[in-house]
Amino acid sequence: xxxxxxxxxFPYKYETYDLPNGxxxxxxxxxxxxxxxxxxxVRTGSxxxxxxxxxxxxxxxxxxxxxxxxxxxxxxxxxxxxxxxxDANAYTTDDYTCYYLVVSRxxxxxxxxxxxxxxxxxxxxxxxxxxxxGAVYGEYRKSRVNPWAVLYEAMLNTAFDKHTYKHTTIGFExxxxxxxxxxxxxxxxxxxxxxxxxxxxxxxxxxxxxxxxKLIDRYYGNWEKGYVPPRIPREPKQRGERVKEVSYRGKTLxxxxxxxxxxxxxxDNRMVAAAYILGNLAFxxxxxxxKKLVIREQKVQFIQGDFGFHRDPKLLTIFTMVKKDExxxxxxxxxxxxxxxxKTELVDVDRLERExxxxxxxxxxxxxxxxxxxxxxxxxxxxxxxxxAIERLHExxxxxxxxxxxxxxxxxxxxxxxxVIILKGEK
Amino acid sequence: xxxxxxxxxxxxxxGLMLGAGCTSKKGSENMVLLPVKDDPTxxxxxxxxxxxxxxxxxxxxxxxxxxxxITNGATQKHSYEEILDLLYPMAxxxxxxxxxxxxxxxxxxxxxxxxxxxxxxxEVIFEPAFDEKDFERVKSNLLNYVQRTLRYAxxxxxxxxxxxxxxxxxxxxxxxxxxxxxxxxSITLADVKQFYQTYYTRDNxxxxxxxxxxxxxPARVKADFDRLPAGKPAPVPPPDPPPFDGLHVRIVExxxxxxxxxxxxxISITRGSREFxxxxxxxxxxxxxxxxxxxxxQVIREKRGLNYGDYAYIEHFPNGGRRQFPPTNxxxxxQIFQIWIRPVPNDARLFAFRAALRELxxxxxxxxxxxxFQLTRKFLKNYILHFAPTTMMKLGYxxxxxxxxxxxxxxxxxxxxxxxxxxxxVNAAIRKYFQYKxxxxxxxxxxxxxxxxxxxxxxxxxxxxxxxxxPEILEEDKEIATYPLSVRxxxxxxxxxxxxxxx
Numbered sequence: 067x068x069x070x071x072x073x074x075x076f077p078y079k080y081e082t083y084d085l086p087n088g089x090x091x092x093x094x095x096x097x098x099x100x101x102x103x104x105x106x107x108v109r110t111g112s113x114x115x116x117x118x119x120x121x122x123x124x125x126x127x128x129x130x131x132x133x134x135x136x137x138x139x140x141x142x143x144x145x146x147x148x149x150x151x152x153d154a155n156a157y158t159t160d161d162y163t164c165y166y167l168v169v170s171r172x173x174x175x176x177x178x179x180x181x182x183x184x185x186x187x188x189x190x191x192x193x194x195x196x197x198x199x200g201a202v203y204g205e206y207r208k209s210r211v212n213p214w215a216v217l218y219e220a221m222l223n224t225a226f227d228k229h230t231y232k233h234t235t236i237g238f239e240x241x242x243x244x245x246x247x248x249x250x251x252x253x254x255x256x257x258x259x260x261x262x263x264x265x266x267x268x269x270x271x272x273x274x275x276x277x278x279x280k281l282i283d284r285y286y287g288n289w290e291k292g293y294v295p296p297r298i299p300r301e302p303k304q305r306g307e308r309v310k311e312v313s314y315r316g317k318t319l320x321x322x323x324x325x326x327x328x329x330x331x332x333x334d335n336r337m338v339a340a341a342y343i344l345g346n347l348a349f350x351x352x353x354x355x356x357k358k359l360v361i362r363e364q365k366v367q368f369i370q371g372d373f374g375f376h377r378d379p380k381l382l383t384i385f386t387m388v389k390k391d392e393x394x395x396x397x398x399x400x401x402x403x404x405x406x407x408x409k410t411e412l413v414d415v416d417r418l419e420r421e422x423x424x425x426x427x428x429x430x431x432x433x434x435x436x437x438x439x440x441x442x443x444x445x446x447x448x449x450x451x452x453x454x455a456i457e458r459l460h461e462x463x464x465x466x467x468x469x470x471x472x473x474x475x476x477x478x479x480x481x482x483x484x485x486v487i488i489l490k491g492e493k
Numbered sequence: 494x495x496x497x498x499x500x501x502x503x504x505x506x507x508g509l510m511l512g513a514g515c516t517s518k519k520g521s522e523n524m525v526l527l528p529v530k531d532d533p534t535x536x537x538x539x540x541x542x543x544x545x546x547x548x549x550x551x552x553x554x555x556x557x558x559x560x561x562x563i564t565n566g567a568t569q570k571h572s573y574e575e576i577l578d579l580l581y582p583m584a585x586x587x588x589x590x591x592x593x594x595x596x597x598x599x600x601x602x603x604x605x606x607x608x609x610x611x612x613x614x615x616e617v618i619f620e621p622a623f624d625e626k627d628f629e630r631v632k633s634n635l636l637n638y639v640q641r642t643l644r645y646a647x648x649x650x651x652x653x654x655x656x657x658x659x660x661x662x663x664x665x666x667x668x669x670x671x672x673x674x675x676x677x678x679s680i681t682l683a684d685v686k687q688f689y690q691t692y693y694t695r696d697n698x699x700x701x702x703x704x705x706x707x708x709x710x711p712a713r714v715k716a717d718f719d720r721l722p723a724g725k726p727a728p729v730p731p732p733d734p735p736p737f738d739g740l741h742v743r744i745v746e747x748x749x750x751x752x753x754x755x756x757x758x759x760i761s762i763t764r765g766s767r768e769f770x771x772x773x774x775x776x777x778x779x780x781x782x783x784x785x786x787x788x789x790x791q792v793i794r795e796k797r798g799l800n801y802g803d804y805a806y807i808e809h810f811p812n813g814g815r816r817q818f819p820p821t822n823x824x825x826x827x828q829i830f831q832i833w834i835r836p837v838p839n840d841a842r843l844f845a846f847r848a849a850l851r852e853l854x855x856x857x858x859x860x861x862x863x864x865x866f867q868l869t870r871k872f873l874k875n876y877i878l879h880f881a882p883t884t885m886m887k888l889g890y891x892x893x894x895x896x897x898x899x900x901x902x903x904x905x906x907x908x909x910x911x912x913x914x915x916x917x918x919v920n921a922a923i924r925k926y927f928q929y930k931x932x933x934x935x936x937x938x939x940x941x942x943x944x945x946x947x948x949x950x951x952x953x954x955x956x957x958x959x960x961x962x963x964p965e966i967l968e969e970d971k972e973i974a975t976y977p978l979s980v981r982x983x984x985x986x987x988x989x990x991x992x993x994x995x996x
Contacts, residue, residue, distance in 0.1 A: 151875020
């Protein structure tokens with residue numbers, strides 16, 4: 067247990083509280099709002115779907131978590147959440163699944179009672195399991211009309227051979243169709259992954275830390291540990307560029323995605339911090355290529371880098387939407403030129419400092435309500451189970467030099483590790 | 494009272510009333526201020542009383558294009574590239590939002606950077622450069638949104654926008670805010686300049702500032718905005734929707750593998766009155782936005798697994814797929830009641846529509862039970878607390894209070910009403926404002942002719958589930974599948990997707 071003072075970067079004091087069963091709670095008091103954001107972060111996502119035919123199951127299981135327990139059946143749970151007027155929902159990502167309720171402070175204990183109960187005692191029958199599969203298929207259908215969903219699925223499927231990042235979080239359509247047959251599997255999924263040693267509670271808002279710790283002891287103390295980490299296949303080193311063209315059933319401007327293999331998130335790895343900054347420097351709104359292709363030449367509608375953080379090595383991706391088919395080779399060439407420049411030249415020190423300032427203010431300005439604080443921190447907490455990671459990452463960012471940025475460009479922008487997806491719509 | 498509402502909101506507004514029929518006092522103060530001492534940021538919402546309803550005929554989309562250009566283009570002092578460079582280290586932005594009645598230019602900045610940011614915000618609003626290349630870029634973005642994104646990439650939003658055009662046919666509210674393909678193509682830079690000169694005036698602005706600014710700051714802002722040119726644009730006639738009888742259907746035909754459905758009709762009530770809050774309670778029970786407490790959600794998704802969710806509204810709620818709580822500054826003089834059925838398998842489209850219409854009828858016929866009333870009352874009283882957690886949102890609500898001419902604050906009144914309203918009042922409001930006979934419905938789907946035939950012939954629409962269902966559900970399904978629909982053939986239109994938003 068550690069009482070952290072307010073640091074220069076993260077503006078709130080917080081406390082990390084560990085139970086003997088492995089459950090970790092991170093408590094961040096924010097006085098005055100009257101609200102508490104209660105996030106339960108299960109460190110399991112579509113990354114953990116190792117069995118064939120089970121893509122999308124972590125997300126599906128998230129839906130099942132709303133199907134009740136013997137003590138609080140689904141209708142009772144719904145009713146209690148409704149009575150509290152909670153902002154309650156859940157989402158699943160590649161690396162984690164997050165359940166949240168934002169409630170008035172006086173409801174904190176009631177939320178803890180409800181949440182600790184369903185995470186320990188979830189119980190549902192096969193009929194409701196099968197009905198929920200229909201809702202998941204509906205969710206797939208609603209997003210399928212979007213070209214980005216088609217692009218993203220193709221990109222992961224092409225870039226990865228063995229690792230579970232090969233599939234998206236919603237999963238392959240065939241596996242979604244097949245979900246109703248997975249009742250028994252779902253029970254084992256719950257037993258293996260929904261364990262205290264794989265869960266972090268992130269509680270932010272108008273709360274009394276000592277009283278909250280006592281509640282955590284009472285409601286979660288008896289939860290049995292027993293997390294069984296899945297054996298996630300290692301992705302073999304990519305040995306050659308992969309290029310794929312995919313078609314979209316609808317009209318869209320062509321979209322080009324250029325993705326390079328990255329590293330797993332590690333707040334202490336200088337190259338990880340440098341890659342994050344590199345994405346914005348090279349392809350963000352103030353980058354040279356943005357100004358050239360978006361503003362001056364107007365060849366593309368936008369361009370951006372998505373160099374985010376993941377538990378295992380994933381992708382550093384540049385996305386752009388090109389206005390005319392015939393300009394695609396030119397746009398790709400401009401992306402290559404940008405990459406070559408960052409690999410060979412040193413970025414201007416002022417530009418790097420502006421980037422750091424942007425990162426700092428953008429983070430700080432997002433921390434204005436308990437819910438916003440929790441949602442901003444959720445991924446970091448999921449990746450490391452440790453809020454200190456943020457502090458260390460930003461310390462690392464603040465020390466980055468132009469040489470680090472160039473080193474990151476040389477490390478990651480390797481042609482043999484590249485996947486290019488070109489999506490085109492109907493004429 | 495919760496602390497969330499204890500922040501002292503004071504209004505320095507006396508003049509410009511944006512509500513219909515209200516007149517503004519020329520030269521009087523036109524500000525909404527929301528000081529929050531502990532907030533390290535400052536939020537701006539600069540609202541001009543101009544929206545898509547002011548678009549000239551044949552130039553639909555002009556209000557949107559004007560706002561987009563001034564917030565995404567050069568000023569007389571800085572190129573757009575330079576503006577991006579200046580905003581970037583502050584992690585600040587200057588955004589815009591255009592609805593039927595109003596345009597808002599908004600942004601938020603850390604107080605460390607207030608001076609630099611405010612200087613840029615002023616430039617953007619007072620000294621746009623109207624650069625030809627910026628104009629081409631912004632116009633092409635809007636065209637792409639209408640021609641491709643809205644038509645193809647988001648059937649749910651498409652269905653809702655088509656419903657608005659269908660209900661407000663022939664009124665200033667009819668067209669999509671972003672305009673149509675042909676009208677957007679016809680807009681010139683001269684049109685934009687003219688529009689800006691007419692509507693971006695000191696007599697047509699409401700300035701909203703919130704957060705941790707210094708006490709003297711608003712007076713400075715006021716003095717700056719007083720230097721905008723004078724000009725009081727003529728009011729736009731009321732958007733009275735044409736009356737209609739029976740069930741009318743517009744089918745947008747496209748190669749869709751699932752069907753998005755929206756339906757509704759105009760309602761003659763807006764926020765502020767007691768009846769409005771009674772109706773808001775009933776609407777929340779029937780279909781609180783993206784909430785499992787929604788009755789329609791329970792019937793269509795939870796029990797039958799037909800889709801991802803089903804909701805109801807009495808106020809405009811754009812981009813519902815991407816937000817949990819209602820946006821601000823989309824206030825309108827005329828609202829519609831609306832039900833949103835998220836995409837269902839094509840073979841369940843008529844069944845899902847019938848199921849929703851039948852639930853609406855049950856609500857109109859039976860009202861809310863005491864238990865339903867009590868639960869929804871409790872729910873909303875707390876749920877409303879999530880509507881405006883940030884200074885920016887509070888500011889937006891305060892500005893909407895001005896539009897609706899509300900004395901006090903909408904969300905506070907909403908909460909108070911949850912203690913005061915009786916079930917009889919709620920059920921009386923349901924009987925007065927809800928109905929299920931005169932409805933306009935939009936389906937975004939394939940094989941439109943088959944749907945038309947099924948509708949006009951009132952064909953039963955039984956469904957098969959891929960998974961077992963309890964007997965009571967199957968029994969109720971028989972009633973849903975034959976729920977009577979009375980649609981005259983002349984009241985069904987089929988519109989191919991590439992004609993939607995075209996002319």
